[in-house]
Amino acid sequence: MHTTVEQVMSRQVIAVTEDTCFKDIAATLITHGVSAVPVLAKDGRVVGIVSEADLTRAEECRELFRGEGYQAPVHGDGRDRAGSTVAGELMTTPAVTVTPETPVTVASRMMDEHGVKRLPVVTGDGRLAGIVSRRDVLKVFVRSDQDLEHEIKVDILSRSLWMDTARVHVAVADGVVTITGRMGLRRDTEVTVWMVRQVDGVVEVRDQLGWDRDDTPVGG
Structure with a gap:
């Protein structure tokens, strides 16, 4: 029932390598209309993310220290950014990532x-599979009412719960599910x-179900 990242992700991913220079990173972001790209090691593993904010921060540091005879990075006071020229130095690391099996709700x-x-x-080995x-x-939350109704009737009631749905009616309007009718057991x-x-995609459930026998524990 839960949609996974693999079902909605893009498999054609724009990425850069650790030695991609500042100007090429900027050109990549502009050309493809994205605000950030993954940074890959030589073996294809994702080692970080470089974003518009990372580039802007580095440029601000250059401006700040330009008049001080700045030569090499000095760690800890922002000057390390001023000397950054390639993705491996500019990127934010470690990258926040998900796997193909991650539920879309978790990714969100x-x-x-x-x-x-x-x-x-x-x-599993950290290599890029998509974005x-x-x-x-x-996309998960704009599913049609017909699609939701079909999943509830077929995948949940019939296949998962093996229920006789003759006395159950399911109606979906704007993602709101109304279930009416009767079932054998309260449980x-x-x-x-x-x-x-x-x-995924259900906004609210209106429970109007009745039952023939209450099988819940006393006090439950």
């Missing part, structure tokens, strides 16, 4: 927590509603 939360618009998708963006994530209704809430 990570983007929000780290304040980024996209995340590199890496395999997932906020726009990719949003079945609770499980059904819980599973429907887990479906």
Whole structure:
């Protein structure tokens, strides 16, 4: 039921290597209309991210120290950025990444927590497999009502729960699911509603189900 990153990610990824120079990084960002790109080691592993903010920060440091006869980076006071000329020196590391198996909802939360618009998708050995963006994530939440209704009826009620759905009606409007009718056991209704809430794209579940027998523990 949960959509994974692999299902929505882009497999054609713009990336740079650790020795890509400042000007080439800037040109890459401008040409492809992106705000950041993964930085790859020689073996294809993602070792960092270089963004517009990283380039701007480095340029600001150059301006700040230009009149001081600046020669080499001095770690710890910002001057290290002033001497940065290639991606390996400019990048933010370690990169925040996800795997193809990561649920889209988790990827979305990570983007929000780290304040980024996209995340590199890496395999188990750290190699680049794709990129997932906020726009990719949003695709999950704009599924049609018909698509949601089909998944609930077929994948949840019929296949997962093996339920007789003759007495159950599912209606979806703007992502809001209304379930009406009756089931044999109260526990079945609770499980059904819980599973429907887990479906990507469901905004709200309105539970109007009844049951023939209450099989919940006393006091439950």
